[in-house]
Amino acid sequence: MNEERTMILEMLKNGDITVEEAERLMDAIPRESDSLTVKASGAQGLAPKRIVVLVTEDDKAKVNVKVPFSLVRAGLKIGKAFGGFSARNADSEAEARAFEMLQELDIDEILASISDGEIELPYTMVDVDNIEDGKVQHVKVTLE
Secondary structure, eight states: OOHHHHHHHHHHHTTSSOHHHHHHHHHHSOOTTOOOOEEETTEEEEOOOEEEEEEEETTEEEEEEEEEHHHHHHHHHHHHHHHHHHHHTOSSHHHHHHHHHHHHOOHHHHHHHHHHSEEOSSEEEEEEEEEETTEEEEEEEEEO
16 A cells, blocks of 8 residues: 555544545545556557756756656646645635635546647746846746
């Protein structure tokens, strides 16, 4: 049994979550057989390996993070599953609404939209510049 499933069962045992919440969390964890394929340069079966987040300020790297795509996929699903639990424990109405919006996201549709389109890897998803206090800030998020 993997670590995530063990953690969910421990939370259930301790009364931190309900059985229904535990079921949603278990369903959100990808199985070994789960895979996401992307058409890239016309080739079938090429899957993105990672998402890269690069933040620079005046051409100097401030953040350079590479996150495995499988972890992003699992994180989106687990985050959605925790949304309902978090909404009930939110400190403000705005926070509760944010968690409710997370619950309403169709993660499978978002992931399928990546695999449905003709994209060429690497694929830049976000590329933003900002000038603040005379400093040029740049954020780039790339699917590789």
